[in-house]
Amino acid sequence: MTPESPAAAARDSGLATERTALAWRRTIASLCTATLLLAHQAVVTRSAADAAAVSTAMVALLVVSAIGHRRNRQLRSGRTATPATAIVATVLAVATIAMVIAVTLSGSSLRW
Template sequence: MTAADPAPEARDPGLQPERTRLAWRRTTLSCTVVAVLAVKLAVHDEITAVGVTGLALSALVWIGFLAVAHRRIRSLSAARPVPLSYRGAWLATGCTIALAVFGAALIR
């Protein structure tokens, strides 16, 4: 005769998911500010092909980051949120680096 397995304890996540959600929202806001500054920089001087290309790529990367962040924020609302996948982490990192590179290209 075996002893019955004890019932799993209910998880008390505390405020950690809320802090993580707020961190994702702050990061999204920072990316939005960078995208808006890229628009301002692209239209401040004369409009060139490089400026339009950099602006279009910055907007595309910004939308990609918004999609990753929105998916992560929604997943944190569960009682037991799943960890961020490697794919999501790589996408967020790639979008951040690409946004920095496109912003630097617009400055030149």
């Protein structure tokens, strides 16, 4: 990878931070949508397993929201290095929601 020229760096000042913040917001919005769909499924089926899936998804959503908020504050203060723990925690939370959705949808018939 070649280093950026000073002109390119000046054009991108602050834009990378904004793109990262928007990516966190999109991730959290997606997780909110998935959690709401799971909640709808739990209300329709009235299943304890579906309710447990919603609880798990809500915890994962809170974890990702907290990480995203912390990361946005770090970026705004000028710290650009991403801690490995934040990446691992986010991946685990998103993977947990994906598995919960897969198990919930495979174990019950969809009723819309």
